[in-house]
Amino acid sequence: MSKQPVFALIDCNSFYASCERVFRPDLAKVPIVVLSNNDGCVIARSYDAKPFIKMGEPYFQIKHKLKQHGIVPFSSNYALYGDMSERVMTVIESMVPAVEIYSIDEAFADLTGIDGLDALGRNIRAQVLRVTGIPVGVGIATTKTLAKLANHTAKRLQSQTGGVVNITDPAKRAWVLRNTDVAEVWGVGRKMKLHLDALGIKTAMDLAKADPWALRKKFSIVIEKTARELAGTSCLELDEPDPPKQEICCSRMFGKRLTELPPIKEALATYMMRASEKLRAQGSLCKKVRVCIRTGMFNPEEAKYANGVVVDLPYPTDDVRLLTKAAVDAVDHIYRPGFKYNKAEVMLLNLCRPGEYTDDLFTVSQPAQATRVMRVLDQINGRWGKGTLRSASVPMNPDWGMRREMMSQSFTTRLDQLWSVACK
Missing domain, CATH: 3.30.70.270 (Reverse transcriptase/Diguanylate cyclase domain)
Incomplete structure (x- = not known):
């Protein structure tokens, strides 16, 4: 048993x-x-x-x-x-x-x-x-x-x-x-609480005693499983590790509006650095890159503009240098002067594992040297902290970065911000 x-x-x-x-x-x-x-x-x-x-x-x-x-x-x-x-x-x-x-x-x-x-x-x-x-x-x-x-x-x-x-x-x-109020039960939101209240289900005990099949018919299998779990029947096991993502996105709002192209390219290079780290962490390669930029959409006094472009890469890659070049070159085709941009996004598309794509004999693949360089890059950043090594196009302290005027030190991830204790 x-x-x-x-x-x-x-x-x-x-x-x-x-x-x-x-x-x-x-x-x-x-x-x-x-x-x-x-x-x-x-x-x-x-x-x-x-x-x-x-x-x-x-x-x-x-x-x-x-x-x-x-x-x-x-x-x-x-x-x-x-x-x-x-x-x-x-x-x-x-x-x-x-x-x-x-x-x-x-x-x-x-x-x-x-x-x-x-x-x-x-x-x-x-x-x-x-x-x-x-x-x-x-x-x-x-x-x-x-x-x-x-x-x-x-x-x-x-x-x-x-x-x-x-x-x-x-x-x-x-x-x-x-x-325990039924609203405190995992998976019971504000709207569901109103429906359950109407049925006289006000506590977690009421939900545990409710007919699970009737709950499934009236609401969903999720509420049925919740009721069964409250009654002591395990319906949810520990999840297996998540499968590799099919898309990876890095998107941020700028700390201030940008009107010139060079700082926008710096931002895209910075976001690509982060996206490529995620790509390599799950052991995938990328075949396409999508780049988007947009202005603020809620200020009635600002002109609005948004655009994006998809770029095919010469071969599936996890090389941040190739990915960054593709992104910063692509933004030339969608940037328009005269707008105040407040957000950029890079998205890695058509992800695959090494060996999952089929090439003909003459198709170019990522050089082994590039793979070794990326491995060393990740090892150094893993040991000494993110950003220890980075692409030359990624600035250290950009003036367009997120506005975080009250941020504490990175006590555990930056050598120059380690916690210090003064003895008196």
């Missing part, structure tokens, strides 16, 4: 804000918000900032509120957050048999057949905090949906639970289900 599956969801608490606090211990008890690209709107809040600031509020509208409540704003520092996420996931992977990284700040773990689940949950939490400085909540249950619910309870009742909740016991599971 097979053992009952057991899952854990390990979720970082207010992840972006927690990353900022790791290297700013003086902000341990100070509320924090993190802003989107170009310091646009709030995308993350520490727990103590949530009563005062809503998600998505534009920064320029809430400056007075931040000051009034002593809330410290940060520009988004994705290099820091990405690296800290990798460190958190590495710790988790070292402590459990199998992991599905669900997002930048949460992962499912397979704990089937493991004894001492509560102790393991507390150990994971303590080890992640000790190694990375990031606090996490751990929810343990017999299905992924219940593990999500247990994790939510662990955070909601932090002082009572210590950040770890195990509801593999039926009595504890029933208590959590009875005391």
Whole structure:
């Protein structure tokens, strides 16, 4: 007889804000918000900032509120957050048999057949905090949906639970289900809550007891599986690694409007550098490149223009030099003077794995030397940090870059910004 599956969801608490606090211990008890690209709107809040600031509020509208409540704003520092996420996931992977990284700040773990689940949950939490400085909540249950619910309870009742909740016991599971609004269930959105309310389904327990076949007929198989999972029947397994992407896109808004062609070409070269890293990371080659530029579309006082072009490459490649040349040459055909451009995009198309494309005897293929150069490039940047080596057309600190006036240092990814401690 097979053992009952057991899952854990390990979720970082207010992840972006927690990353900022790791290297700013003086902000341990100070509320924090993190802003989107170009310091646009709030995308993350520490727990103590949530009563005062809503998600998505534009920064320029809430400056007075931040000051009034002593809330410290940060520009988004994705290099820091990405690296800290990798460190958190590495710790988790070292402590459990199998992991599905669900997002930048949460992962499912397979704990089937493991004894001492509560102790393991507390150990994971303590080890992640000790190694990375990031606090996490751990929810343990017999299905992924219940593990999500247990994790939510662990955070909601932090002082009572210590950040770890195990509801593999039926009595504890029933208590959590009875005391959780159906809106808090994974996969139940605002619109679905209204439909469920109309059926008298107001708590997670109500949904667990509902007829799954009736839910499937009235709504979808997704809600049916959610109800079954809440009732203790596992319908969702740990996902296999994602297959290689068929398209790779890198798109950014400029920190200011651009009217001249040279800085636009610099931006395209920068975006291509990032896109080609993703391409090589999944072991693919690219056959076509699409380049787009556009102006802002919402200012009635600015003339509007958008255009794109697709370029065929001479052979499938992952060589950033060839890809960059194709992109910067292509923009000559779509650039028009007299417009204020605010965004550019590069997209790698017709991706394939080496050996998956068929050529005739005389077709040119990527030189072996280029493959070796790209391997060395990635090894150096992997060891010393992204951008240590880059294309000559990629500037170091462009004035068109994203506006991030309140960004913290890249403490873990740049040698010149390492954390320093002064001894007195």
